[in-house]
Amino acid sequence: MSVTLYVTSEHRVPADSGARQSANIVVEPGELGELDEAKERHVALCLDTSGSMRWQVDPSTPDETSKLEKVKSGAEVALADELKDSDYVSVVAFSGEAETVVPMENWGEADEDQFWDAVSDLEPSGKTDIYGALEHAHEELRKAGSRDAVRRILLLTDGQHNPTGDTPSDPNFEQLAADIDESKVSIMAAGVGSDYDRHLMKTLADASQGNWHHLETEAEFAEFIGGELGRGGRVGIVAPDLEIDLDPQFSATEFLRQVGGQSQPGNVTWEDDGSTAIVSLGDLVEGESQLVTFELGIPGRPRLAGEEYTVADVRLRQDGETLAETDIVAEFVPLPEPKEPGSGEDGPGEGDKPEPPREISTTEEHL
DSSP, rough: OOOEEOOOOOEEETTTTTEEEEEEEEEEEEETTTTTTOOOEEEEEEEOGGGGSOOOOOOTOOOOOOOHHHHHHHHHHHHHHHHOOOOOOEEEEEEEEEEEEEEEEGGGGHHHHHHHHHTOOOOOOOOOOOOHHHHHHHHHHHOOOOTSSEEEEEESSOOOOOOOOOOSSSSSSSHHHHHHHTTEEEEEEEEEOOSSOOHHHHHHHHHTTTTEEEESSHHHHHHHHHHHHHHHHTTOSSSSSEEEOTTTOOOOEEEEEEEETTTEOOOEETTTTSSSSEEEEEOEEEEOOOOEEEEEEEOOOGGTTTEEEEEEEEEEEEEEEEEEEEEEEEEOOOOOOOOOOTTTBBBBBOOOOOOOOOOOHHHHHTT
C-alpha cells in the first residue's frame, strides 16, 4: 500500500512576536494493490456473560430475547461471514471472573461445531470483570504472535466493572489499554443497552487506537463484529508511527488524532532529546485518512523576517523504515515599515501646513 503524507496548515508568523498555531498533518493511505498481501487477522472476542445480560435490551418492547442471546446470534452471523482460513480467533467470556472458553486457534483448522457449541453454551450469571477479560484476551493474542497481523480485541458489555475474583475493583484501565496498544493491539469496545460505562468504553478505545460503539439490536451486534473484521481486511500498514522531529527552538503540545469520524487524544511519546515526538497511529486502512493535529509554538525571530524556516521534519515510520515524509514550514512576516514623516497617513507631518481656522461671523455664532 502506498501512503501520502502532507501538511494542510499554513504558518505565517509575526517575526517580532511569534505565535501559537494549530498544525494539521494528514496521513492518506492509498488503495490496496494486487501485490499487497492480505494481512492475517487475529481476533479475541470478549463476551459479557454477567447476570444483567439475561435481560432484554429494552424491556418496554415485546421482544423478549435476552441481550446475551442477541450478542451470540450476531457473533455467529458475523464470524461465519467474515472469517477466512488464514485468520485466528479466540473467545473470552466474563462475569464475576474472566475465562477463556475458546483458546486462540487458526480458523482454517478449527472444529467449527465445537467452536459454536462453546459459544452457544454461555449462560448469564454473576458480576462483571472487564479488566480480567481484557487481560485474558491480550494473552491469547500474544500466543498467536506475528506483530505484522491485524490484531483486535472486540469487547461487548452491558455493565460496569464489578469483579468478584482477584481483579482489583478500581484498576488502571487506561494503563492496561496503553500496554495493549504497545503490543500493536487495538480494542474495539461496544456498549450494549443503556447501563454500560460510556467513559470506560471511550478510555479503552482512545488509549489503544481503537473505537467504541453503542449497540442495541442483533443486527447492530453482527454489524459491529463483521464491520471490524472487514476493516481489518482492508489494513495495508499495521500500526505505523508518525515521527515529528522539531527544531529545538519550537514546541508541540495538545496532540489529537482523528479517524473515521472519531477524535481522540494522540498517544505521544518523546525521544530522549526532548524534541522528537512519536505519535502512534493505529492501523492504516484503505480509504480511511487520519488527521493528526497539535498546538505548535513558534517564537519570534526578527532576523528571519521575510524568510521561510523549516519548523519540523515529519516522517511516517514502521519498524525502522521511512514510508513517507514531509515538513512543516513557517513564514516569518516582516515588521511593518515605520511611517515616513510627511506621509499624511498619521496626521500632519513636518512638511504639512495646517489650515488656518475659519473666521466665524457673529450671525453664524447665534444660528
